[in-house]
Amino acid sequence: MQWLWENRDLVFGLSLEHVRLSVIPIIGGFIACIPLGWLANRFRMTRAIQLTIFGILFTIPSLALFVTLPSVLGTKILNPINVVVALTIYAIAIMVRGAADAFASVPRDVIESANAVGFSSASRFWTVEFPLAGPVLLANLRVVSVTTVSLLSVGALVGNGALGYLFINGYQRDFPTEIMIGIVFTLVIAVVFDQILVLIGRILMPWARRPRRSPRALMVRGAA
Amino acid sequence: MLFLEALAFIVDPANLLGEKGILPRLVDHLLYTGLSLGVALLIGIPVGLIIGHTGKGKNLVIALTGSFRALPTFGLLLFIILFTGLGLWPLVFVLAVLAIPPIIAGAYSGLDSVNRETIDSARAIGMTEWQILGKVEIPLALPLILGGIRSATLQIIATATIAGYVGLTGLGRFLIEGLAYHDYTIAFAGAILVAALALAADGLLALVQKLVVPPGVSRGSARTTHRSRWNFRPAVSTGTHITGG
Numbered sequence: 001m002q003w004l005w006e007n008r009d010l011v012f013g014l015s016l017e018h019v020r021l022s023v024i025p026i027i028g029g030f031i032a033c034i035p036l037g038w039l040a041n042r043f044r045m046t047r048a049i050q051l052t053i054f055g056i057l058f059t060i061p062s063l064a065l066f067v068t069l070p071s072v073l074g075t076k077i078l079n080p081i082n083v084v085v086a087l088t089i090y091a092i093a094i095m096v097r098g099a100a101d102a103f104a105s106v107p108r109d110v111i112e113s114a115n116a117v118g119f120s121s122a123s124r125f126w127t128v129e130f131p132l133a134g135p136v137l138l139a140n141l142r143v144v145s146v147t148t149v150s151l152l153s154v155g156a157l158v159g160n161g162a163l164g165y166l167f168i169n170g171y172q173r174d175f176p177t178e179i180m181i182g183i184v185f186t187l188v189i190a191v192v193f194d195q196i197l198v199l200i201g202r203i204l205m206p207w208a209r210r211p212r213r214s215p216r217a218l219m220v221r222g223a224a
Numbered sequence: 225m226l227f228l229e230a231l232a233f234i235v236d237p238a239n240l241l242g243e244k245g246i247l248p249r250l251v252d253h254l255l256y257t258g259l260s261l262g263v264a265l266l267i268g269i270p271v272g273l274i275i276g277h278t279g280k281g282k283n284l285v286i287a288l289t290g291s292f293r294a295l296p297t298f299g300l301l302l303f304i305i306l307f308t309g310l311g312l313w314p315l316v317f318v319l320a321v322l323a324i325p326p327i328i329a330g331a332y333s334g335l336d337s338v339n340r341e342t343i344d345s346a347r348a349i350g351m352t353e354w355q356i357l358g359k360v361e362i363p364l365a366l367p368l369i370l371g372g373i374r375s376a377t378l379q380i381i382a383t384a385t386i387a388g389y390v391g392l393t394g395l396g397r398f399l400i401e402g403l404a405y406h407d408y409t410i411a412f413a414g415a416i417l418v419a420a421l422a423l424a425a426d427g428l429l430a431l432v433q434k435l436v437v438p439p440g441v442s443r444g445s446a447r448t449t450h451r452s453r454w455n456f457r458p459a460v461s462t463g464t465h466i467t468g469g
Contacts, residue, residue, distance in 0.1 A: 059426045061382035063399055064415035067408075071226040077408060146294045153296040157389065157403060164298060171302040171390075179303040183296055190294035 003177050011166070015185050018162035021155075022148045022189070024084050029091025029144055030137075036092065037099020037137075038125070050096055058093035062086060062151050066158045083155035090151065091144045098140030102133035131205070138201045142194055149190040153182070163189075230412035244397075246417065253394035253421065256312075256384045260319035261377055268324040272331025272372070276365070277357055285332045292325040297383050305390050315387050322383055323376035330372015334365025366437045374429040381422050395421060 004011060040047035057065075065086040070077045073085065106129050114128045153164030161167070163182045170178030233239055240246050275281045301318050308314035338361050346360045362369070388396030395417045402411025 056423060059378060059422050060419040061385050061422055063382075063385050063396065064418040064422075067399055067403070067411045067415040068419070070408075071412065077403075143293070146290075150294050150296045154298045154386065156298070157386075157400070161298075164296070167296070167299040167302050171306065174306060176303055176306045179299050179306070183299045183303065186296045186299065187291075187294050 003175075004181055011163075011181060011185060014163045014165055014182075015189065018149070018152060018186070018189055021080060021084060021160065021162055022087070022145075022152050022193075025087035025091045025148050026141070026145050026193070028088045029095050029148075030141055032088070032092050033095035033099040033137075033140075034130075036096045037103055040096060040100035041103040047100060050100075054089075054093035054096050057089050062090070062154045063157060065089070066155060078159040080155075080160040082158065083152065083160045087148050087151060091148060094144050094147065095137075095140050098143075099133070099137060102136035102140070103129060105136055106132045134205045135201070138197060138205070142197050145193045145197055146190045149193060150186060153186060226408060226412050229409045230416055233409055233413040234416060246395075246398075249393050249395050249397055250417070250421070252392070253381070253384055253396070256315060256319060256387060256392075256394055257377065257380050257425075259312075259316045260323060260380050260384075261373075263316060263320040264323035264327055264376055264380075265373070267320070268327030268372075268376070269331055269369075271324075272328040272369075273335065273357065273362070275328070276332040276335025277353070277361065279336075282332070282336075285329055289325045289329045292322075297322050297379075298386055301383065301386060302390065310391050312392070315384075315390070315392055319380045319383055319387075323380050326375040326379060327372045330375070331365070331369050334368030334372070335361050337368060338364045367433060370429065370433045370436065374426065374433065377425055377429060378422055381418075381425055385418050 036050060040050050066082055069082040069086055073081065075081050110128065110132065114124045119128065153161045153167060155161035156164030156168050163186050166178050166182030170176065234246065275285055304318050305314055342360060343356060346356045384394050385396030385399065387394050388400040395414060398414025398417065399411050402408060402414055
């Protein structure tokens with residue numbers, strides 16, 4: 001506790017850095033997965049290709065990806081971009097399958113009805129399919145958010161781990177308290193992000209209060 | 225080009241054997257992985273099956289897997305090593321702890337995905353609880369059980385990479401040494417080796433998943449439930465693993 005107080009500026013700064021570095025992959029992954037998920041749901045071919053590519057990328061351990069990316073991107077190894085790009089890749093890998101399923105969970109007859117009343121395909125997508133896929137997208141986004149926040153700390157090994165710095169520093173100084181504080185602050189950020197996402201979901205999708213009822217939609221699709 | 229230099233490092237026979245060679249480190253990596261997975265299976269499978277069969281402790285699984293995801297495994301590893309000291313068993317302990325939640329979640333959600341009516345039918349024709357578990361629930365749940373084991377294995381392989389940082393060996397050692405000495409060829413070579421190992425393990429387990437699971441099951445209800453579970457209740461999903469730890 002005393003250590004925390006004495007080093008509050010450091011811990012606060014690292015926490016801000018942690019938020020900054022993890023927000024980009026979370027938002028980036030979400031934005032990227034919308035067209036990718038739509039494509040994967042629309043064409044079986046692209047679905048297989050996408051799932052394979054991101055499945056492979058997702059299997060690569062994070063440290064290996066952090067070290068490999070600089071030579072792919074042409075960046076310096078200590079550049080935070082590497083970590084951000086790697087985490088964005090993981091975010092997309094998690095989201096893309098979920099997004100495809102999310103769009104698939106929109107009932108067929110709802111889409112037909114939208115066609116029947118004269119929606120263009122773009123406005124049908126944004127005003128019918130996207131909102132109805134929302135709860136599933138949100139559930140996936142929550143997984144992405146938590147995973148990103150906890151994975152970021154590995155980046156400390158390539159100089160960009162935000163709170164992960166406390167792990168390395170605490171280990172080198174044989175000072176467990178520092179590591180514990182790093183873990184606790186990481187968990188706090190993960191929980192806060194999660195609650196923010198839940199709140200956004202409640203505001204934007206007031207109809208989806210009880211996510212438990214929706215699996216039906218998928219069951220129906222599975223049978224069809 | 226770094227990639228080619230790294231490849232050259234890997235295929236150079238001089239780097240294969242010897243104390244710091246690729247082969248002994250690969251063997252160590254596999255040793256850590258095998259031991260940890262063994263310990264995790266010994267604990268995780270029975271617990272997951274009990275929870276899945278009885279339906280008791282469901283919330284525990286959800287809480288466990290949810291908070292596990294948020295836990296920075298890198299920090300946890302360093303934290304525990306500071307108390308236990310360096311060594312094989314502390315590492316195996318940490319890796320097993322990390323691997324248990326996905327295994328429990330897989331076993332639990334596998335059994336949970338089995339149709340209630342199927343179980344009731346088995347009970348109605350006079351099967352004992354053990355028979356129901358062994359002959360009905362486990363075969364039907366195999367895809368998800370194996371899915372959990374697959375996630376756990378990849379989690380272990382990824383986190384064992386970081387073990388190179390705490391003075392143990394394994395393939396991660398190339399990465400850590402390369403970074404420490406700014407020898408990015410070696411670091412890159414390590415990255416390739418680790419990635420290749422993870423992909424090979426994943427492919428192998430995917431193959432096992434295909435071979436072991438009866439054909440009727442893999443395309444049947446369990447798969448659908450798997451997907452819906454993944455979407456709607458991410459807390460117990462085993463459809464993914466956290467790389468890198």
